[in-house]
Amino acid sequence: MKKHKWYKRKVVIISLGILFAVVLAMQFFRPVIINPPVTGNVKVPHEVQVILKNSCYDCHSNETNLSWYDKIVPVSWLVAQHIKKGRSGLNFSKWDELSPADQKAKLWESINQISHGAMPLDSYTLAHPQAKVSQKDIKVLENYIWSLRVNNKPQDTxxxxxxxxxxxxxxxxxxxxxxxxxxxxxxxxxxxxxxxxxxxxxxxxxxxxxxxxxxxxxxxxxxxxxxxxxxxxxxxxxxxxxxxxxxxxxxxxxxxxxxxxxxxxxxxxxxxxxxxxxxxxxxxxxxxxxxxxxxxxxxxxxxxxxxxxxxxxxxxxx
Ligand code: HEC
Ligand code: HEC
Structure with missing residues (x-):
């Protein structure tokens, strides 16, 4: 009976050892996350910029600034995937590639995603709680987009x-x-x-x-x-x-x-x-x-x- 227990413990210890070795070995297969040059940073008022930088730039800019725990495999594979997908749909570092109308539309879309709770991704704010967007931040963003409003004056018949x-x-x-x-x-x-x-x-x-x-x-x-x-x-x-x-x-x-x-x-x-x-x-x-x-x-x-x-x-x- 006693022997059996010891055997079980041995199996657990060996399994953990193997798991540790595998995770260690996996670190050699880290995805490469590079920051390409910023060709044209988004031009918005400072207070808006601060929010975007704090909550969105890790995945939607060429100024990704990861924490040490984002770089550990297998988490880093997921992170790399998010950055790749995030940058392809919206990149605040390549803002000048968008027409002025598209820039406005992307900002509008961004506020929409935030206020619907879709962005930043939950999996990200779980590990980066400081990136959460507060109601106050949303107001700042909304006021900004309001200020960009197209002028529909009746003179424009x-x-x-x-x-x-x-x-x-x-x-x-x-x-x-x-x-x-x-x-x-x-x-x-x-x-x-x-x-x-x-x-x-x-x-x-x-x-x-x-x-x-x-x-x-x-x-x-x-x-x-x-x-x-x-x-x-x-x-x-x-x-x-x-x-x-x-x-x-x-x-x-x-x-x-x-x-x-x-x-x-x-x-x-x-x-x-x-x-x-x-x-x-x-x-x-x-x-x-x-x-x-x-x-x-x-x-x-x-x-x-x-x-x-x-x-x-x-x-x-x-
Ligand atoms: C952890 C990475 C991550 C963070 C942080 C993040 N996003 Fe995203 N975002 C994504 C991914 C991945 C997608 C692609 C859609 C999906 O998989 O859900 C996306 C899609 C989007 C889209 C749609 C782009 C398109 O294809 O038109 C918008 C807009 C957006 N995000 C805005 C934001 C804003 C604004 C913030 C900050 C408040 C933010 N995101 C923070 C990862 C992120
Ligand atoms: C740029 C982002 C964007 C694209 C591209 C887009 N949608 Fe939407 N869609 C939205 C948003 C945001 C809403 C929420 C209502 C609103 O604010 O206009 C919405 C709402 C809808 C709704 C009402 C149901 C809902 O989800 O609220 C329908 C139907 C819809 N879209 C269909 C489409 C179809 C069809 C296409 C492609 C031909 C499309 N959308 C492309 C952003 C988008």
């Missing part, structure tokens, strides 16, 4: 003209029996305008407003709090419009820009995280995308909402 001009064209297109399908085979759904409105959002960087609709299955799922994941058959639609602001600051809906759909079917759309994506643009409701790969763009931006079944609206964690 082009938006009102665009509204009057397009209404007829859109109506005509929507009456067509056959609006071409999106390159991934998803058809336009004219009925979305009759669905319930889930929320409306404003995009301050380019002066558009969005209305998000849900079909009956989606609305039932929201009511029953069964959206993690969303049930098959749920469809979410997001319609974007110009925003027209009068001198009193009242905002009204301008010309229709586009509508996007996310159709849930975990089998049919397994390759795209269970959602079928499509976008139709005005005035003829032309499907977006040269080929079926257009969905990569949608997926990349919705990816950080993975824990929310890739949906921005209605975060579960509030």
């Amino acid at each position: 082009s938006k009102i003209k665009a509204l009057n001009h397009q209404t007829e064209a859109v109506k005509k297109a929507q009456k067509l029996a056959q609006i071409p399908k999106a390159p991934n085979g998803i058809a336009y759904i004219a009925d979305y305008k009759n669905w319930a409105v889930i929320s409306t959002t404003q995009r301050l960087d380019n002066g558009t407003m969005r209305i998000i609709f849900g079909n009956d299955i989606a609305m039932k799922a929201i009511k029953e709090k069964k959206i993690s994941p969303w049930p098959n058959g749920s469809i979410l639609a997001k319609a974007a419009f110009d925003e027209i602001e009068d001198t009193d600051g009242n905002i009204s809906q301008g010309a229709f820009k586009q509508v996007e759909f996310m159709v849930k079917n975990d089998k049919k759309y397994q390759k795209t995280n269970g959602w079928g994506f499509s976008r139709f643009k005005t005035p003829e409701m032309v499907p977006y995308g040269k080929n079926a790969n257009f969905v990569i763009e949608c997926m990349n931006c919705h990816q950080p909402m993975e824990k929310n079944d890739y949906v921005f609206t209605l975060p579960i964690r509030q």
Whole structure:
């Protein structure tokens, strides 16, 4: 009996020894994380810069500054992967490569990801709690983006003209029996305008407003709090419009820009995280995308909402 116990202990000690040796050996296979030169750092006010540097630069710049524990294999493999992916989607050190409109859009997207709790990644803030973005920081970022707001003064009548001009064209297109399908085979759904409105959002960087609709299955799922994941058959639609602001600051809906759909079917759309994506643009409701790969763009931006079944609206964690 005693002998048996000793034997067991020996096995444990040897196993730990082997594990230690393996982890030690693995250190020779550390991924190389280099900092390429900074070609054009993001130009934002100091207080905004501080937040980005503190919370985002490790993965979204060429000024990655890792802690010693980030460099230990196997953690460092994950870290290297995050940096590679992070830099490819958003790199504050190559800011001058983006057009001014894209710079604004990326900042807007960043604030969106932060306020939805998707960025910085949870796995990262767990080990780097100082990188968490506080509510105060979010206010600073929001105030900044607010200051970049495009000016929709009524003197700029082009938006009102665009509204009057397009209404007829859109109506005509929507009456067509056959609006071409999106390159991934998803058809336009004219009925979305009759669905319930889930929320409306404003995009301050380019002066558009969005209305998000849900079909009956989606609305039932929201009511029953069964959206993690969303049930098959749920469809979410997001319609974007110009925003027209009068001198009193009242905002009204301008010309229709586009509508996007996310159709849930975990089998049919397994390759795209269970959602079928499509976008139709005005005035003829032309499907977006040269080929079926257009969905990569949608997926990349919705990816950080993975824990929310890739949906921005209605975060579960509030
Ligand atoms: C630990 C690494 C890490 C940190 C820190 C981090 N991110 Fe990310 N970020 C990623 C990865 C990885 C992706 C790619 C999507 C994914 O895998 O979720 C990403 C994607 C994004 C995207 C979408 C980019 C695209 O493809 O259009 C935005 C925007 C973003 N992050 C903003 C931020 C902001 C703002 C911060 C700081 C508050 C931040 N991230 C901090 C790793 C990180
Ligand atoms: C630049 C980032 C980005 C890209 C690219 C993107 N989306 Fe989104 N999407 C968002 C954000 C942010 C929201 C949340 C609503 C808002 O603020 O406009 C959203 C919301 C949606 C919604 C409403 C459901 C939800 O998640 O809240 C649909 C439907 C949608 N997007 C479809 C698409 C489709 C289809 C594509 C590709 C053709 C696409 N999106 C590409 C950022 C993006």
